[in-house]
Amino acid sequence: MTIAAAIESRADAPARSRSSRIARVDLISDLGAVETIWRELETRQLATPYQRFDLLSTWLADVGQREGALPCIVTARDDADDRPLFLLPLVLRRHHGVRIASFMGGKHTSFNMALWDKDFAREATGADLAALLAGLRAHNAVDVLALTQQPRHWQDQLNPLAMLPKQRSVNDCPVLTMVPDDPPTNRISNSFRRRLKSKERKLQAPGYRYYVVNNETDIERLLNWFFRVKPMRMAEQKLPDVFAEPGVADFVRKCCHTRLPGGGHLIDIHALECDDEVIAIFAGVADGHRFSMMFNTYTMSGRSRYSPGLILMRHIIDHYGERRYRALDLGVGSDDYKRLFCKGDEPIFDSFIALTSRGKLAAMAMSGLNRTKRLVKHNGFLLGLAQRLRRTFR
Template sequence: MTMAAAIESRTAEAGAWSAASRIAGVDIVHDLGAAEVVWRGLETQFSTPYQRFDFLASWQREVGERNDLSPFIVIAHDAERRPLLLLPLAIGQRHGFRIASFMGGKHATFNMALWERDFAASAAATDLAGLLAALRERTVADVLALTQQPLRWRDLPNPLALLPRQPSVNDCPLLTMAPGAAPATLISNSFRRRLKGKERKLRTPGYRYHVATSDADIERMLDWFFAVKPLRMAEQKLPNVFAEAGIENFIRGACMARLAGGGRIVDIHALECDDEVIAIYAGVADGHRFSMMFNTYTMSGSSRYSPGLILMRDIIDDYAARGYRALDLGVGSDHYKRLFCKSDEPMFDCFIPLSPRGRLAASAMSGLNRAKHLVKHNQALFQVAQALRSALHR
């Protein structure tokens, strides 16, 4: 595809909207290859690991295309055509409306634009107003549905929080780790002793904790995961989201992809012995935070000794020793997450109409997510919802 064909419309003409905004123009790119150079350049500035080009390119190729979602990559630049931000979106039809949302779907814990760092640090409401005005001039989408965004990332606020926003449906349990923190400040000594007692019963020949690094080890761990995870989800009467079209190929591609500086886009941590894989946790890391994507543990008798909790202890100790400052276990209120993570990462959603007809869709989506948030944060309503879900999946 040529650059001219990949970009829907060249730089927006400077108009009234750009008078107060440092955004001088906006390109909308429909081909990942045409956006790759700018995208990779902004990866090292200000974004989460879930916005890495290779991660989202794999998702778009394996999942987005199967769901009739087309790349809708918004690149804003200044008067000298220096990129200021990139929104990694995909656009599709939903109930007759053109909805643009973040690539990555439910397998990306955090969604963000990729920002030029200095611009992100000083971005103002007038800059975002210029961005939205440029998009509304095109009327190429009816709604921006920008969900699961962190209020802050590392040391900077997320500039998109300047837009009209509401709390995300789910919380994200978070563990912060001070530099040089004593192990007992991360996991109490009493909890460690309980886990040590359980771990002694797991210590059969070859017992070990490690991070999969070779292609063969990664493939072996993923083969085991995709065999065991459906059994675990069926046991919990949950739908198997990993069985959806393209998801397995996406995860395998992301786990095998290498980072430019070494390592993998997705790290797979494992407990195993000579007889079996006991548990795995996989997630993305960026030198500052580890963020979990998926996990499971054995169906054998070893499961009674809490191998997932033991592995989580090892992961926390590993990243603390490497100087990481934070660790999260993905969205959701599962009990095991609260054993390690005592606070939450504030997250928000934005539903922004871009066309007159989009106002109705944005209002409906906003209302639906507010209702889901209410259910998730009201124990009585949540128990009723869980009972209904269990009944539907019997």
Template sequence: MTMAAAIESRTAQAGHWSKASRIAAVDILSDLGKAEAIWRELERHHTAHTPYQRFDFLAAWQRRVGAHEGSAPFIAIAHDAERRPLALLPLACHRTCGVNVASFMGGKHSTFNMALWDRDFAAGAGEADMAALMAGIAEHGSADMLALYQQPLTWRELQNPLALLPHQPSVNDCPLLVMEVGAEPAARISNSFRRRLKGKERKLQPQPVRSYVATEDAEITRLLDWFFRIKPLRMAEQKLPNVFADPGVEDFVRAACLARLEGGGRAIDIHALECETEVIAIFAGVADGHRFSMMFNTYTLSGNAKYSPGLILMRDIIDHYAASGYRALDLGIGSDDYKRLFCKNDEPIFDSFIPLTARGRMAASAMSALGRAKRMVKHNPVLFDMAQKLRGALR
């Protein structure tokens, strides 16, 4: 049975799963509390997921942002015949244009979206397994389609089984820095660029300047207080909308930055550059022992801003994670010029628009077409320049 047929004829399919797939059942949970124990158990053990799929990160988002946006938890858990969890898809369902759409929790604040996979299952997963997963989700009947954005093709050298579903390249790429363990510092950042940054660092006033990772609650709160004062001013200066003013977003960021993980650390780590008189720059992101992924940043409004404090702090962050044995670092989705100073590769990411009902088929087709059109504009300099000018005129 093909994947398309599995989704179209989900009722007739139910008794067929166990013959073709290890997935014997799919549960849908609409309560974070009821999903928490299984979710945390998957995090602890032999699973593959990005740090954006940690319970502490997504629960903070769902309770403070998702709820404001009208999204309800739609957590799909696939089990084998012995009720062992094979995968957990941390989704949230919202209604748009008369269609119930399930997407990954985290919204625009999650750079990468992925299920939590049992690694052994993911390594051997095939189309029959994904057909069973989709049919199991469809059987519950409360979602018309899945809109699954910004998924990595692989994570820590393991295939992403959802790439077996119909998919397309995401609108934007994600610049990536690959770091070889034990490599010379110049392999990450050239010696000439380091000298330039060192010269700028000496001009920051007053000296001395220090960079560090915030670890104490009071320190984290102080840095966030500074960030939420400065970031709106920076975004207004760039004539950009302040996404941090959206309902619940500041509360989500504060909760995730203060959330303590079981193995130590925080759901979001804050790196800061400061001197005796002021905070000069901060970068915040998620880390998992293998990769650091930047979420948000800003820098001072004082005269120190002209000495590229963000680039100086980024150098220190890269060296910090290289010394800790990390293998990769990314600066988030998008093609900002400063990202290319450090990140020479791209992370392949994809979107999937999967119809689960007849009503969802048209919506999935429209969303897919819109994504392709946006990508075409973003990757065509002439079209992108026209779009930017039009956006500016409308503002």
């Protein structure tokens, strides 16, 4: 079966005419040329907060370009009024002569999506996806689309790219679903709350407080602490420190300091501290519907024995529950602490689509590698073996 046929045969594609509304597909390498369209789609978007222009343009300038990534923004316009229907925020890299387009943000975005006009996304069909691929092939600028870590749904609406051939992502994403106006005990049980409050009493000291950081001086102070403590935590776990990679600290700092028009920051920091030390911070992105954690760490002092990260998570969950949020996640991966709060899983998928004959072998290789990684991650014996090998070689 061809890719186009596979797209058309999707059972969950909306029942609409097979003719596509897409009149033109453009590839744009200048971020400035696409900023107006991007910000317009943000105002009527179906996309995650990771796809905000300010966040991804900062990542590209501070991290992506250092890695050799070049902007490759895909836009599609309506056949009736030339209105932008969606925007794919991609970058282009070359590996062994193969041109691979992937989402901006790299390892710093938990979820990747296009920015969709909501009305178009609700009605998009397989014919629209086929028109997108045909338009990309006509440009002959990309060999493979490597579109990873995509949510199947966002805000209860199907992600149209889920109509492309796909496979499950390497990692799952535990998620907590919240119902507005539910009592707090529906988010976190009474028994768990009592255990956390018992631990929290042992943390309390002069000036003890939980808060969402809004003061620019506090943001910088807490980030200085984070970049000092996080490498020690990563070394303790024998894990690489991704925040030490070139440009990452600058990217994080700029996003934490950038204010959103409606309040808050591109990345919000939640903190527990007392007068004599910072105890824990969790930071992430929020959009009025969902909070997604990006990074966290906690103190190296004796207070670490009282589970400050879990206590901070309880505060964060109540904070967003009181604001009628509907979901909260702690990033991809099934770490034990995430399962204490997040009982469900967000379906996440990858698509590896060859656009040229040169890209066919590369797409097959990337697809096979990710399937193997998922197999290892979800098999206790293989995962343990891989972890022992990693520690040995380090």
